Amino acid sequence: MLPALALAAGLLASGAAAPGVAPVTQPGTLRVDLVHTGGRGLEVLAIDRVVVEPLAWPGNLARAIDETNTAAYRFEVREPGGRLLYSRGYSSILGEWLTTDEARDSHRSFQESLRFPRPPGPVRVAIQRRNAAQTFETIWESAVDPDGMFVERAPPPPQKLIPLEEHGAPPDKVDLLLIGDGYTAEECAAEFAGEARRLLDALFRHEPFRARRGDFNAWGLCPPSSQSGVARPSTGVQVRTPVGATYDAFGSERYVLTFENRALRDVAAWAPYEFVTILVNNETYGGGGIFNTFSTVAAKSDWADYLFVHEFGHHFAGLADEYYTSPVAYSPVQTVVEPWEPNVTALLDPGALKWRSLVSAGTPIPTPWPKEAFEERQRDFQARRKLIREQRRPEAEMTALFREEQAHATQLLGTATHAAHVGAFQGANYDARAYYRPQADCVMFTRDEVPFCRVCRAALERVIDLYAGPAARE
8 A cells, every 4th residue: 555645746737647546658637617607598607717736547448438328417628529538427515406496496506527638739628418308518618728728737735645545556456535524633643544444344345346346446535624514504603614515505404515616626636536525524415416516424323333334325326216295405406308317217118127137037117115114113213313313413423313214114014925026116306206227226216225226237237347447346
């Protein structure tokens, strides 16, 4: 394992690399920071800045094109003649906000970034979004010159890199970065690395991550905060932290995001990474995950292990939430279309079920499950949960409620007739009727100590293959 500062000190914007980290043939890393504005009748993108990051490109150049067809948005980088150099699907904070009630009558702007191998000359960068027919159409395009006069080449303030788990050179692995937020300097030194490794162990207890652990590297950064903890506006807590993580995103008390993308990316630039999770120094249940953008987890929550894995599923593979009884910030669906997420379906055409190859012969579609009994108990749980938050009662009471809920769901779902079968189980994606999930239970559905369902595992495998390659499978 490398000394903590070896990689940060050894990599330059030119693409040079420290021994054992990345070959010197790797190009640099170019980042386009954007402002994404939208709301009633409007969606606009504009370049905020173009940045040459301080480290070499961490990805494998042979796997530069994303053919998974997963995501709400996709960006492409092309040479002037049209040859495709790089592409990736992703989801955006703006895209999520557009599904809230607030977006119906107002406009907001959010920051986001596109990262790709530094090209040798000018390129065209285009962003595509799914239209009503769920096909991609271009909504923004711009020329980008990596040698332009106003490209930022001065590195941001350096960060101390912590190698958490290393299995090979970054281009040959999936590189996962864990960033601490709301940790003081003392907490960074005494607590962060231990909490990061504990959460990694939780992730690698789940398939397919357990079998593919050797296909990952994990790195840590912990920029010290002036005070402990992060913002939680619903309780009057206002804190400025290095990467800006905050509870109450979009008015949802448990939803943790950062809206300070520039700050996040400047910190993250000191690690080789494809995926980044923010470890929030807080014990209150919370987290979030946006596909190919970032995920968050309250690292000191009693449910941190589950939250880390669940939210990473969103970030890593675009997995949808399969639950539908918990309160969320999003508006009810008005027009039902087939979702792009791999683990939910509108079942508009049962014969074309997207995961039909995993359905056993004889399994009915839709697939029966004890839905009414589940929903009856959920109404009670959700009412009690709301009361705990409204009265600002101790977090231990919320944990006890979740334990009770977990025990009921484990017994009810685990003994259902089709518990072990892949099918189409009504209730998913925040809707009790419009959408269906692949199995009765899954990490993306409940807090039970259950694995990812077979459909989710297949989606996660595809992303590992995209970055580490199928040949790396053990």
